Every structure is written in C-alpha cells, then in structure tokens.
Amino acid sequence: MNRLYDQIHKMISETSTEDAQKFEASQKAWLSYRTTQCELATRYVGGPMKAYCPMQLNIARVKELRVLAGEQ
Numbered sequence: 788m789n790r791l792y793d794q795i796h797k798m799i800s801e802t803s804t805e806d807a808q809k810f811e812a813s814q815k816a817w818l819s820y821r822t823t824q825c826e827l828a829t830r831y832v833g834g835p836m837k838a839y840c841p842m843q844l845n846i847a848r849v850k851e852l853r854v855l856a857g858e859q
Contacts, residue, residue: 788845791852798856810855817848 792814800807825840853859 788849788852791849791856791858795852795855821845821848 796807796810799810821841821844824844825836828836828840
C-alpha cells in the first residue's frame with residue numbers, strides 16, 4: 788500500500804500540487820476511517836475482527852489505489 792501511495796502521490800504532484808494535497812488528505816481520512824471502523828467491529832463483533840477488519844479494508848484500499856495508479 789505504501790509503495791502505491793508513494794507512486795500515486797509522485798505522479799499527481801507532477802501535474803497538480805492541489806490534487807496531491809487532496810490525495811494526501813484522502814489517505815489520512817481513510818486511515819482514520821479504518822481505525823474507527825475496526826475498533827467498532829472489534830467491540831461489537833468480537834476479538835477476531837481486530838486482525839481481520841484492517842486486513843480486509845487494506846485489501847480494498849489497495850484495489851482502489853491500483854486503479855488510481857493505472858494498474859487496474
């Protein structure tokens with residue numbers, strides 16, 4: 788995920804500083820979402836969600852980043 792993020796950020800930065808800042812903000816927001824969502828899932832679904840939830844969300848985020856990177 789970090790490799791993809793860095794690759795995309797570099798690509799976007801070359802064309803638009805504003806878009807690069809938006810991309811950075813979106814990643815920070817996503818990280819906050821992941822943390823909060825998984826805390827709730829762990830609390831209400833149970834202990835196994837502590838590891839499962841971030842893994843599933845990370846997989847989904849990598850798919851999103853691959854699209855942005857043009858790797859689809």
